[in-house]
Amino acid sequence: MLTMIEGKRVLKEKLDDYYSEIFEKELIEEIIEVGGLRNISNGELLINIGDELTHIPLITRGAIKLIIEEENHDEIVLCYLEKGSTCAISFVNCIHRSKSIFRAIAVRDSEAILIPVKKLDEWLVKYKTFRYFIIDSYHFRLIEAIKSVKSLAFKNLDERLIEYLMDKVKLMKTNILNITHQEIATDMHTSRTIISRLLKDLENEGKIKLKIKKIIIKKM
DNA sequence: ACATTAAGTGATT
């Protein structure tokens, strides 16, 4: 029982740190009431496609990527979940269906507060801040989606590669990326050789430094 | 020392 109370106290601290700005006091209290803290290590599969969605994560540390899979087994990154932000897809996915349409994988060592899905309906009605949180994150996602369509439509591969690297640096919170050329190529749905060439160009321009399985981003 | 995986490169479409 003591550990339980201790757990709730930790939960409160986490929420005060990141979510007290956006959620009203009563909602925070309810989250503490029904939520549970979960550690997720880097690379861990949190949710798979088709899994029963019983809980929704509020990220307090690290980053989680959500991906959907195409028929041809190609993967598309939907979004990244980070502290304070969320991908409304994960919430709204639960409103009308219980099975997940996405896969969630930690890309850093992460930590999340898990909220039972059945609270969603109730909270959406009860708490204005919760509604805004969901709507805001949808808005944010839409802007992101428009950005990536624009990027695909109007930007060359070399510009998209720079964007990719910058995003990665921001996401991983380090300018030393442990990633292979092949992984980048797969993410960008292109071939490894051309990524290698473009990276080489960037290195010659002094913007990055290439090591094996490692890219150091300098000035951009 | 050897096999495996990652990266670099020229040529072709």
Place this chain on the structure above:
DNA sequence: AATCACTTAATGT
């Protein structure tokens, strides 16, 4: 921009 075919470099056993 993609694919092929090949080389070279790095890494694990």
